[in-house]
Amino acid sequence: MGIVLAIPFMLSFDPYYISIFIPAIILGAVSIAWNLLAGICGQVSFGHAAFFGIGAYASAILVMKADWSPYFAILAAGLCGALSSLIIGLPAFRLRGAYFALLILGFAEVMKLLAMNLTWLTEGSQGIFNIPSLPPIQLGGLNLEFFISRTTNYYVASFLMFVIYLAVYFLRWSNTGLAMAAVHGNEDTAAGIGVPVVRTKAIALAVSALCTSMMGAFYAHYIRFLSPDSAFDAYWSVMPIVGSLFGGMTTIIGPMAGALVITSVDEFLFKRLFETGHKMFFGLLLVLVIVWAPSGLLGNRIRKTAHGAEE
Amino acid sequence: MISLASIAQSFLSGLAEGVDYSLYCLGLAFVFGIMRIINLAHGEFLVLGGYVAYWLLVIWGVNPILAMPVAAATAGGTAFLSYRIFLQRIRTTSDLNTLILTFGLSVFLANLFIECWTADIRNIGVDWLEHPVALYGIYMSVGEIFTLVISLVAVFSLHFFLTRSKTGLAIRVTAIDRDAAGLAGINVNRVDLMAFSIGGVLAGLSGPLLGMVSHISPGAGLAVTIKAFILTVLAGVGSLLGLVVAGMILGVGEALTVTFTNASYRELFGFTLFLMILLIRPRGLFGKGL
Numbered sequence: 001m002g003i004v005l006a007i008p009f010m011l012s013f014d015p016y017y018i019s020i021f022i023p024a025i026i027l028g029a030v031s032i033a034w035n036l037l038a039g040i041c042g043q044v045s046f047g048h049a050a051f052f053g054i055g056a057y058a059s060a061i062l063v064m065k066a067d068w069s070p071y072f073a074i075l076a077a078g079l080c081g082a083l084s085s086l087i088i089g090l091p092a093f094r095l096r097g098a099y100f101a102l103l104i105l106g107f108a109e110v111m112k113l114l115a116m117n118l119t120w121l122t123e124g125s126q127g128i129f130n131i132p133s134l135p136p137i138q139l140g141g142l143n144l145e146f147f148i149s150r151t152t153n154y155y156v157a158s159f160l161m162f163v164i165y166l167a168v169y170f171l172r173w174s175n176t177g178l179a180m181a182a183v184h185g186n187e188d189t190a191a192g193i194g195v196p197v198v199r200t201k202a203i204a205l206a207v208s209a210l211c212t213s214m215m216g217a218f219y220a221h222y223i224r225f226l227s228p229d230s231a232f233d234a235y236w237s238v239m240p241i242v243g244s245l246f247g248g249m250t251t252i253i254g255p256m257a258g259a260l261v262i263t264s265v266d267e268f269l270f271k272r273l274f275e276t277g278h279k280m281f282f283g284l285l286l287v288l289v290i291v292w293a294p295s296g297l298l299g300n301r302i303r304k305t306a307h308g309a310e311e
Numbered sequence: 312m313i314s315l316a317s318i319a320q321s322f323l324s325g326l327a328e329g330v331d332y333s334l335y336c337l338g339l340a341f342v343f344g345i346m347r348i349i350n351l352a353h354g355e356f357l358v359l360g361g362y363v364a365y366w367l368l369v370i371w372g373v374n375p376i377l378a379m380p381v382a383a384a385t386a387g388g389t390a391f392l393s394y395r396i397f398l399q400r401i402r403t404t405s406d407l408n409t410l411i412l413t414f415g416l417s418v419f420l421a422n423l424f425i426e427c428w429t430a431d432i433r434n435i436g437v438d439w440l441e442h443p444v445a446l447y448g449i450y451m452s453v454g455e456i457f458t459l460v461i462s463l464v465a466v467f468s469l470h471f472f473l474t475r476s477k478t479g480l481a482i483r484v485t486a487i488d489r490d491a492a493g494l495a496g497i498n499v500n501r502v503d504l505m506a507f508s509i510g511g512v513l514a515g516l517s518g519p520l521l522g523m524v525s526h527i528s529p530g531a532g533l534a535v536t537i538k539a540f541i542l543t544v545l546a547g548v549g550s551l552l553g554l555v556v557a558g559m560i561l562g563v564g565e566a567l568t569v570t571f572t573n574a575s576y577r578e579l580f581g582f583t584l585f586l587m588i589l590l591i592r593p594r595g596l597f598g599k600g601l
Contacts, residue, residue, distance in 0.1 A: 044407050046351075046414060091589045098349050098410055099544075099589060105351075106537045110582045117575040234533075238418055241411065277426025279418065286415025290408055291397050 018150040022157055022222060024263035026215050027239050029161035031247070031255035033211035034240035036168045039249035040177065041204035042184030043093075044101050047108030048212050048240055051081040053232035055213025056220035057115060057122055060131045063221075070134050074217040081213025082206040089205040093198045105237075112232035127227030134221050153222050160218060161256065164211045169252055171207065180204050212236075235279075239263075242282045245289045320450070321566040327451060327459050329562020331520060333554040334462035336539030337469060338513035343540075344549040345486040345506045347406070351413040352393070353539055354532030355420035356386040356511050360518025361527035362424065365433050375435050375519045376457075383515040389420075390511020394504050402503065417532060424529035435522035458520045463555070465516065469509075470551050482506055486549075534578070541585045547598020557596060560584075 030048060038044045059077035062068040068076070088107050092100035115122045122128065134156070171177045179200045182190035191197050216236075220226055239259065247258025262285070270278040339353040350356075360382035367373040367381065393416055401408045442453045473479040485492040485502045493499045521527060521535070542561060546553035561581055568580045588595065 038407075042407070044410060088586075091586055095589060095593050098406060099593075101407075101410055102349065102537070102540045103585065103589070105533075106541070106582050106585060109534065109537060110579060113575065113578055117573070241414070245411065274426050276429070277422040280420075280422035280426060283415045283417065283419025283422065287397055287412055287419065290412045290415065291400050294401075294404075294408065 015150045018154050020263075020267050021260075022150065022154050023219075024260050025154065025157040025161055026219055026222075027236075027243065027263060028256035028259040029157070029164045029215045030212050030236060031240040031243040031259040032161070032164050032168055032252065033208045033215075035244040035249055035252070035255040036171070036180075036211075037204045037208040038241075039244060039251075039255070040172055040184060041180040041201055043201055043204065044241075045104050045205075045208075045237075046101055046241070047104035047106075047237050048208075049232050049234055049236035050104065050108035050111045051085060051209040051212040052216035052219070052236040053108075053111055053115065053228070054084055055081045055216030056226055056231040057128075058213070059217030060128050060220045060226055061121060063132055064128065070132060070221050074214055074221070077217035078210040078214040081216070082210040085205045085209035086202060089202050090198070093201045093205075108232060108234075108237060112228050115228035115232060122228070125228055127225060127230075129225055131220055131224045131226065133224060157218065157222070160215065164215075165252065165256065167207070167211070172252060176200065176203055238279070238282055242286055245286060245294075248295055250295060318567070318570060321570040322563055324451065324455070325563035325566025326559050327455050327562070328524070328566065329559035330459050330462045330555060331517075331524060331558070332538060332542060332562055333558035334458075334465050334513075334517045335521060335535055336542045336554060336558070337466060337517070337551070338510040339536065339539040340543040340546065340548075340551065340554055341469065341513065342507055342510035343543055344551070345482055346503055348398070348409050348507070349413070349540065350507075350510060351410065351536055352416035352420060352532075353413075353510070353514055354535035354537075355417045355424075356390055356514035356532075357518045357521060357535050358424065358527050358529065358532045359389060359420065360386040360515030361435070361522040361531075362428060362433070362518070363515070364519035365435050365522055365527065368435055368437070375437060375523060379516055379519050382519050383512045386515025386518065387508050387512035390514075391504065391508040393511075394507040398507065399500070399504070417536070421529050421532055428529070430529055432526045432528045433522065434526040435519060437523070454523050458524055461520060462517075465513065466551060466555055469513070473551070478505075538581060541581050544585065544593075544595055545588055547595025550595070550597035553595070553597035 030052065034045060034048050055074075055077040058080040059070065059073040062073040062076055063070050088103050089100070092103045116125045118124075172180075179190070179195045180203075182193070182195050183197055183200050187197055190200075216231065220231070223230075239262070240255065243259030243262055244255035245258070246262055247256065248254030262282070266278060266281070270281045274280070335357060336353075338356070339350055342348055342350050342353075360379075363382040363385045364373075364375045364378040367378040368375055397412055397416075398409060401412060437454075439453060443450045444453060444456065473483060481492070481497045482502055482505070484495065485497060485499050485506075489499050492502070518527070521531070538561070542554055542557045545560065546557035561584065564580045564584065565577050569577055
């Protein structure tokens, strides 16, 4: 977390570099949310882009067509995402196995199609332009201004990420969180000791979708332009998986660290090597990590110390 | 007003397309039924086969039908290597690991296609395949009839391979009980490797067909994978012949959706169908339960 706060100083507040790291921070937050569902509750989602896009569009539409304040719209967008997640979560979670993973993969595709075709609501593939940025906040002597200042956006994104981290942290060690871990371990055993399996999975999904949609909404007001291709980009589905696996799915902070490291490497190395196909490294990384280092970057170290403590 | 003839036309072309669907998803259904591995890279194997046929046609003018064995061999080889190098090592760990692994493969391949061959949409266009044939006032192209035949042949030969041959028996036994199969002297690792490679071969075989009746692009694989999984679930896991019926249902449903509403809601039909099956009959139409 300290590193996150220090990044702008290291980059000496250069707007170009900070603008690279804002999406990285957003991605870090989405990864934490994704990992609540996958790493803690054991349900892998291949379509978090759906929630990201729903949040982005919901907030943009509420602000532009219903004149809401962006701050309320972001919250409402989070709720929209959580509700939509239950539509697929409840049928899929009644079944075993990979149904959820595949259903959500299709869901993301369908949502993108809807965003393209419901032109009266979303302007179709043309996209929504000139989404208002967040209105300035006056905090004592500090004036937070979002329209021009990248640094403000950066710190607010970090703040949101920190809030999501805390929420996931406390949820993880609450009774519900322990139930999630039990479901991850073994569904039958969990059901046997009285864990409401479907409800626990649904809560994990809804919270994860809520956080993802809120970050999507923030993204909409930061980037100020939405199109079905950018908001529902498979990037938002793939990268949380890569980040979480790389950082370590057994931890809460690992996904964020993984996401930051991977986006930096992507930005400064992969994109320079292969301009168009740089995303193939993400696929390769997924394969390599899952085969040879399934516990990830931070996961390994934490497991070792845990073993040491036992011995 | 939509005339009866146009409904009949879209019904029939939906039926024909549905049979093609059953070929597109055969590889995925086979691997899932036998190995309980959902191969998320299935669509990319298929697209790879399509690209092989496309480039053979463009560079050397090879007839796409002659290119099909080459396409099948390329995709099969890729599947063989992916299994040998990566999947085999985590075969017996949690299901989610194999899912993430094949997802990684799919992302890798799709972006490799973009890097090598740009994101352009390609169509394998051959004149005589476009030639229309009239049957009682309903039109089909030679290409459509051709792919229909190939699809049916492939589905039935795979079915008879599994039920009639000794290797097929070994594969089915392994699917039922790995440990017992191993004790009975079946080399289960080889069976797995073979099953996954056959899945790749089937995908590669259907790639040129997809390129002929519609088009291929680096991103086309994902839609194929999703459709293939919907069909596998609709047919019921392990029911290969059921795939043909399931494919027809999806094909006709999509065609009628396009006729009655709007071409852009086509994909929505498959997804709604998927939700309905999961809610009403999760074991699928012909499945024996999970």
